[in-house]
Amino acid sequence: MFLRAILLLLITALPLKAEEVVLGMSSDTISITTSFDGSELLVFGAVKREEPISSEDNLEVIIAVQGPKEPLTLRRKEKKFGIWINADAVEIDLAPSFYAISTSGPFNEILSEVEDLRHKVSIPRAIRSVGAPMTVTDSQSFTDALIRIRTNNELYQLNENAVSFDQQTLFRTSIALPSDLTEGDYKTRILLTRSGKVVSSFETELDVRKVGLEKFLFDLSRQQPLVYGILSLTIAILAGWGASAIFQVFRRQ
Amino acid sequence: MHIYLPIAEVSVNAFVLLGLGGLVGVLSGMFGVGGGFLMTPLLFFIGIPPAVAVATEANQIVASSFSGVLAHFKRKTVDFKMGSILLIGGLIGAALGVWLFNYLKSMGQVDLLVKLCYVVFLGIIGSLMFVESLNAIRRSKKSTATASKRRDRTWIHALPFKMRFRTSGLYISIIPPIMVGLFVGVLAAIMGVGGGFVMVPAMIYILGMPTKVVIGTSLFQIIFVTGFTTLLHATTNYTVDMALAVLLLVGGVIGAQIGARIGVHLKAEQLRILLAIMVMGVCFKLALDLLLMPSELYSIGAAGGH
Numbered sequence: 001m002f003l004r005a006i007l008l009l010l011i012t013a014l015p016l017k018a019e020e021v022v023l024g025m026s027s028d029t030i031s032i033t034t035s036f037d038g039s040e041l042l043v044f045g046a047v048k049r050e051e052p053i054s055s056e057d058n059l060e061v062i063i064a065v066q067g068p069k070e071p072l073t074l075r076r077k078e079k080k081f082g083i084w085i086n087a088d089a090v091e092i093d094l095a096p097s098f099y100a101i102s103t104s105g106p107f108n109e110i111l112s113e114v115e116d117l118r119h120k121v122s123i124p125r126a127i128r129s130v131g132a133p134m135t136v137t138d139s140q141s142f143t144d145a146l147i148r149i150r151t152n153n154e155l156y157q158l159n160e161n162a163v164s165f166d167q168q169t170l171f172r173t174s175i176a177l178p179s180d181l182t183e184g185d186y187k188t189r190i191l192l193t194r195s196g197k198v199v200s201s202f203e204t205e206l207d208v209r210k211v212g213l214e215k216f217l218f219d220l221s222r223q224q225p226l227v228y229g230i231l232s233l234t235i236a237i238l239a240g241w242g243a244s245a246i247f248q249v250f251r252r253q
Numbered sequence: 254m255h256i257y258l259p260i261a262e263v264s265v266n267a268f269v270l271l272g273l274g275g276l277v278g279v280l281s282g283m284f285g286v287g288g289g290f291l292m293t294p295l296l297f298f299i300g301i302p303p304a305v306a307v308a309t310e311a312n313q314i315v316a317s318s319f320s321g322v323l324a325h326f327k328r329k330t331v332d333f334k335m336g337s338i339l340l341i342g343g344l345i346g347a348a349l350g351v352w353l354f355n356y357l358k359s360m361g362q363v364d365l366l367v368k369l370c371y372v373v374f375l376g377i378i379g380s381l382m383f384v385e386s387l388n389a390i391r392r393s394k395k396s397t398a399t400a401s402k403r404r405d406r407t408w409i410h411a412l413p414f415k416m417r418f419r420t421s422g423l424y425i426s427i428i429p430p431i432m433v434g435l436f437v438g439v440l441a442a443i444m445g446v447g448g449g450f451v452m453v454p455a456m457i458y459i460l461g462m463p464t465k466v467v468i469g470t471s472l473f474q475i476i477f478v479t480g481f482t483t484l485l486h487a488t489t490n491y492t493v494d495m496a497l498a499v500l501l502l503v504g505g506v507i508g509a510q511i512g513a514r515i516g517v518h519l520k521a522e523q524l525r526i527l528l529a530i531m532v533m534g535v536c537f538k539l540a541l542d543l544l545l546m547p548s549e550l551y552s553i554g555a556a557g558g559h
Contacts (some may be wrong), residue, residue: 037255037264075361083369083543085392086361088554118278145551179257179264210259213496217259221491229487232312232495233480236502240316243506244323 009153019059020048021190021202029207030177030186034216041206043066043102044172046069047192059199060103060110061163061171062191064121065206067098068184069128074142088135089128093128097182099150102173104165107158112196119191119198123147123156154178162240166187260494267500269299274501278508281317282518284528287475289314289446290378292501294371294535303364305494307354307445308441308486314447314479317505318472325469332420332466336431341433343478346438351485353363354443358490361554368539369442375536378450383529389522400489421462421470429459434474435555442482447475 026042043063053059072095078087101121103110116122129143136142150156155178163173186206191198210218221228256267273295281288289310296306325331356362412426433455437448452471458460462470487493516524 032257034256035254036257073361074553075554077547077550077552079546083365084545084547085365120490126351142551145549146553149549149551149553180256180262214257214259217495221260221487221493221495225488225491226484228495229484229493232487232493232498233315233483235495236312236316236498237439238317239499239502240319240506241323243510244320247510 007232013118018049019192019200021192021200022046023190023204024200025188025204025206028204029209030181031209031211032181032183033211034213036179036181036214038181039177041175041177043175043188043190044170045202046171047169057195058105059165059168060105060193061165062104062107062111062121062189062193063102063163063171063173063175064097064191065098065100065175066126066187066189067182067201067208068186069094070098073096074146074147076142076145088133090129090136090139092143092146095127095129095146097184097213098155098177098186099123099126100159100175102157102159102162102175104163104171105161107160111191111198112195115196115198116191119201121189121191123151123158153180155180172206181208183210194208194217256496256500257300258305258497261298261301261497262494263302265299265301270497270500271504273299273301274502274504275508275511278317278505279512279515280508280528280531281505282512283354283519283524284510284512286528287314287317287447287449288505290371290375290444290450291532291535292505293367293445294375294539295369298538300435301497302492303367304354304358304370304490304492305497305539307367307443308447308483308492309494309497309501310491311441311479311482311486312493312495313501313505314445315476315483316498316502317368318447318476318479320506322469322472325472328469330466331469331473332418332462333473334416335418335421335423335460335462335466336470338416338427338430339434339437339470339474340477342434343438343441343474344481346435346440346484347442347478347482348438349435350439350442351482351489354438354486355489365543367443368387368543370440372536372543374440374444374451375532375539378535379529379533382525382532385523386522389525391530408549420468421460423461425460433459434478436476438478438482441475441478442485447471447476447479 023045030039047059072092074090074092075086076088077084080087107122111121116125120126124143124147127143127146129139129197147156163171165171186208188204188206190202192200254267255264256412257264273292275434277288277292280291293306293310296310297303322331354363357366410425414427415424416427417424433452437452440446440448440451449471453467456471457464483493
């Protein structure tokens with residue numbers, strides 16, 4: 001009874017938001033199995049309101065799925081001694097391994113520059129790069145290259161007008177996850193915007209995990225590399241030996 | 254049917270891997286070569302990261318050499334003493350090679366090192382094989398047998414630390430075999446090859462070993478050196494992909510048996526020219542990648558290198 005009273009107090013104490021997101025996803029875990037060949041993630045939900053739809057400007061939806069961030073090194077090839085070799089390198093502090101943005105309208109129109117800076121939504125904002133060495137004067141082109149390469153591999157996606165938004169209430173989109181996904185916690189954000197400003201946001205996590213044999217082999221190779229090495233040698237020797245033994249049996253017949 | 258490789262972290266078609274294993278297996282069965290020097294570049298071409306290709310191929314060579322060496326044990330054509338001396342050099346070389354590999358990896362130059370090594374060695378071997386088989390065809394037409402001269406005493410015999418090798422019938426210094434082993438060990442670690450293509454000629458022409466013990470002895474050394482290399486790569490780079498190795502193995506073992514049967518029925522010299530052309534083709538493709546301006550100048554690597 002006492003507990004319930006506290007809960008009630010807490011709920012009423014929260015500032016009332018005019019519009020809130022209720023979210024569903026086709027799955028909250030993605031399993032990378034041996035036969036994993038990419039996947040489709042369905043994100044859907046509704047806007048919950050206490051008041052009638054405001055008449056000012058249209059409500060818009062931005063859905064961003066972001067893989068685990070990791071530091072990277074970008075290298076640029078240069079022609080030296082007649083062959084193309086890696087020359088300049090720039091360190092990127094943190095870059096998401098996967099980043100997909102889906103919107104209900106043109107990105108630049110539904111989210112202002114200031115709000116993008118604050119919430120770090122667009123792809124360039126999601127990448128944090130600090131300093132380049134003194135020898136590199138055009139560090140921006142390295143970041144651009146990272147975005148270009150990952151966009152080509154469908155690891156970074158900007159899908160404008162890909163969210164269908166019915167009656168300013170129900171929204172739905174599907175995001176293609178490529179086959180070379182790294183495991184980790186994928187942060188999924190839903191932002192509701194009006195006139196370029198974020199009016200509400202919701203966050204949840206998508207769990208991407210290697211499972212079964214994939215997980216067993218990967219974990220073993222990192223945690224017990226010597227055991228893993230000996231195991232792979234043993235399998236190799238047994239397979240080589242076994243195969244020649246089988247063929248000898250065939251030859252005798 | 255696509256399969257996700259746990260260590261390489263890429264998804265590839267399992268039948269492509271089985272087919273590659275089979276194709277290289279057929280060639281190795283036909284010509285009695287290890288096939289590592291063809292398999293590793295082919296793995297680059299289908300998009301396996303070079304570091305994973307090299308380490309995994311070392312693992313696969315252990316398997317293909319093991320069944321080969323068993324046959325030589327039975328025929329007693331393995332010089333264990335010489336093999337052990339070559340092995341000492343090989344283990345040191347493999348450790349050096351993996352160290353160099355990891356150092357250049359941190360510099361972001363390991364792909365270049367591996368590819369350059371391949372261009373140089375495939376170029377040399379391909380053209381030597383091509384010339385030799387052309388000569389062999391010409392000779393077989395003329396059918397003039399040239400007596401091979403027994404090598405005279407050379408600088409090899411002037412070196413200290415001599416040892417008697419009964420199976421090979423040699424009394425030579427252990428320095429040249431250790432150097433040969435060392436060189437092959439470095440190649441095994443950097444290129445993911447057994448190194449038989451360098452060791453066999455070196456054993457015949459530099460060490461003067463009799464041909465009948467050369468193959469068995471080199472296989473004996475290769476098993477341990479590539480096994481050691483596999484362990485080093487697995488513990489320092491985590492780049493040995495077991496799933497990839499098993500798929501290549503299955504294809505390779507079956508292919509080798511088929512190749513061995515085809516090889517019996519066909520003319521060796523003409524086939525050898527085909528192999529030479531193939532080796533030069535792979536070399537040419539790798540060289541083009543280095544010489545032509547790549548379509549993407551930038552590449553993404555793991556952090557930590559400077």
